[in-house]
Amino acid sequence: DVKVTQSSRYLVKRTGEKVFLECVQDMDHENMFWYRQDPGLGLRLIYFSYDVKMKEKGDIPEGYSVSREKKERFSLILESASTNQTSMYLCASSPYPSTSGISETQYFGPGTRLLVL
């Protein structure tokens, strides 16, 4: 079974702190994703990475950065946490689409609920 793990289930930080959220997958997937989930808005893509050291902005990248130094690990960084970044953060991974172009399902981690005070 594919396993995607996230470093914390719950996190409480203060405004202005630098926050690291870690995600690790064990299936050698090329693609990794960071989402945030807010009530009524669904999941929104923050950043994704399609290979080591490669990243692409999603729909809401402002206030976030990412790091992918190793294939299995994708980190989300809040440079200076703010109260509007209080949210549920979900990491996901997927293999690269097959040569037929058929898209692949994404496998999600358990989520990190972040509270910024």
Added chain:
Amino acid sequence: KNEVEQSPQNLTAQEGEFITINCSYSVGISALHWLQQHPGGGIVSLFMLSSGKKKHGRLIATINIQEKHSSLHITASHPRDSAVYICAVRKGEYGNKLVFGAGTILRVKS
């Protein structure tokens, strides 16, 4: 207007009822996913569809590409089906990114 719309937003059913959750989208897609999220946050992929119909146990998912619409059906619903059900589409032909609906909160009462 969101590219992916789900209805209803909230649904309460009695155990044993047949349940339908709808998803409409406004963009060209290569695939549509139905996901389930239980309290606590973990998301599980239920189905990935690009045409027709898929069935897994008591769950059935259908998609009509021409009408840009998909439905998720649950037969003989059970309290353990209580969860958020999320529709997501993969835009374009080879896209890696998903666009998500806001989710449908389902509560099945015993």
